[in-house]
Amino acid sequence: MTYNHQEVESKWAKKWKDSNLFVCNFDDSDQKFYSLFMFPYPSAEGLHIGNYFCFTVSDLIAKFKRLQGYNAFCPIGWDAFGMHSENYAIKIGETPQKMLSRTVENFRNQMIESGFGVDFTKEVDTTSKEYYKWTQWIFLKLLEKDLAFQKSSLLNYCPSCKTVLADEQIENGGCERCKTQPEKKEMKQWFFKITEFGDRLLDGLSDMDWSDITKSAQKNWIGKSKGAEITVKVDGLDKELTYFTTRPDTTFGASFITVAPELKDVLDLVLPEFVMQAQEYIAVSGAKSDLDRISDNKEKTGIFTGRYAIQPVTGHKLPIYISDYVLANVGTGVVVGVPAHDKRDFEFAEAFNLPIKRVISKDGSDSKISSVDDVYTQDGILLNSDFLNGLKVSDAITKIGEYIEEKGFGKRVTNYRLRDWCISRQRYWGPPIPVVHCDDCGVVPVPESQLPVELPEKLENWEPSGDGKGPLANVDEFINVPCPKCGKPAKRDADVTDNFLDSSWYMLRYLDPHNDSEIFNVERIKKWMPVDFYVGGNEHAVMHLMYVRFICMALFDLDLLPTENPFKKFRANGMLLKDGVKMSKSKGNVINPEEYGRKVSFDALRTYILFLGPLSEDRSFSEDGILGTRRWIDKIYKLLEKVEDKYLDSDDLLYLYNKTNKEVVIDLDEHKFNTVVAKLMELTNALIKQEKISKEVFEGFLVMVAPFLQFLAEECYSQLGNTDSVFNASWPKLDESKLVKSSIVVVVQIAGKVRAKLQVSPNITQEEIQKLALENSDVQKWLDGKEPKKVIYVPGKLVSVVV
């Protein structure tokens, strides 16, 4: 009896799809389980193994929950707007619409043949009018709430992608997509005020059941720092400067002030005789990219302005310098230099021969700071600091904070690294920004009733032009519209929104994908949200996952969501490597799921990649390894011959069967798929040793195996005479009474080493077992006549004899 996987798998894949087996009925929400994976952009290459892995995890959890009696929902959709698709379409000389209809079809078919239990009837496509109408609606809602605004600022402009990039899209100083170094351009763009949610985004993390690695990335990205803003007067000028510091306690150690070269009106600070040099310095540093400035950080450069600032607390006159180690967009763009307690300030002070005064030391004693290594940044006691002397750092921070506020010298503030989300893109392939610019009325939102603002379909020259305007600016019939307010000729916004906006609410639309009168039915959303389990790559830790949280907070505030956190549980999956190295097309080591489906079966592939290791860790795929899961399939299939209707299974088997059941449930809820597979394999090995197996136990076993070896389980279940799907069966009932053993093994340790094993009744008393242990001949030999000092008994486990 050999198992023909190709025949079996294609048969059931078709049946599952045709019978709508995995279609979810939303009306039944008492025991709902929403399992979600990060939806893909349908690339031309088809289903990538990384996608396949992530889908498998979500699908497996959904199937498990379904078997446990939950109404499980596992949807699919296409994140098809954005530069991925647009750039590829440009490359192959096709329009994105045309290309996508083909690639989506391909993706869908691959998912069906892999046996994914996703509900295709709830499919969502971010590029459809029915979807992006509501993406635009969200924009309008945020505009209404003052969370969307236009701002002109220095932005990162990618000359290759021909659009501005969000801060999050800069990686190691380059564009995350094409690695091109972005140019700084002054442009007027739309932003979402994500910074207003900085604290909520940060505080929310603490009680979220998300991967630590993801939470840590978000925390670092938000970059909250507490400190103080202190205002200093510029001597001889009617001008003030405000600097931000996290260490106001070091105020008495300040010896200079530094301002960023890009700071507005910086030249006003400079004395006439220094202006020439200053202009030159500003020009030179302005020509450097951020990356250069960071990499040339060996030596501190700068220029003296000739001016001094009066520090209000100390009354000291501090020289003002311009230096490019200070960045205009960080804090206030003005920094106070405390060389004794900051390495950068020390380097600067050394280069410019400025005083270095210690104001903190471990025990309050003074000693000279003569090299960078002496710079003292730890906790300690204040000295040389007037009214702060003798205080601990934390107390000094509190005291001076109160002091400056009382005297009006400054205030305590919280700073964030997080920047507002720039959402304008000068591209074609996205939802047009639904506003009209009118000479008389200014920015006028498109009325809701006129949504969607349709992206023109048949368009010549839809590629980005690179002139800083989106390609839509040249489409007259699109761009020229009457102002919705006054009716005079006006122009639409020519930009489209960032792709990340599309994906920041898709999990909501899945729950009501065909609703054309509202974004979704709020009642249903409140029953089905949050998503119970979300899985995807950690490369989305800061962008996608931060934006989703932001959008959901905004929608929550509009009373459209039951919680502000959309994902009850999120797990980042590790990367799949091939023989220990990263897969890439250029290396030619890309794993194609279809190929392995054909060779060894989708069941074996699916189970193998889960068996490789813990979900969060990178795992290494090998050609040989996958044979192990394929062998497992064959072993189970052969067991069919042993199944007998009313067979009485042995106690030992029933013990293992129930123990496995119990442990598998626990491990699956903790997503420890590798150990679940190991335990099911162990049970399989025990079943192989049986003469016969009862139908009841074998069917229960098939149900436990079904989330992994889905096609095999269905086939065996059907061969046993069942007409319904194994996925309509229920999880086997746990029989606790079978988990009690008639005898247990207790080990005896002498000086911490195992020297004997005793087979005893589980109800044995401490006295009895101690007596047995000490009488044991092996124990006697090891004791060698010595008297035990102490005997420790761990019930059911061991006896430890101390000599």
Place this chain on the structure above:
RNA sequence: GCCUGGGUGGCGGAAUUGGUAGACGCGCAAGACUUAAAAUCUUGUUUCCUCGUGAAGUCCGGGUUCGAUUCCCGGCCUAGGCACCA
């Protein structure tokens, strides 16, 4: 530099309210079946030695404990995030 993870056989990895280290799988070796091979089945597989009722062993060095992969202190390596962030 700061913030998160991780470090266990030839390999992927199991085991934590501190209690038999190496489950499960891969690979390898030997045997069975076969004319032969593949497949399959059986057995073995942490290392070392003087082969035993032996010793050592979970990145390294200390500590707590009858007992430490697990807890504490110090260090090394590694993956990810942030970074002249003031």
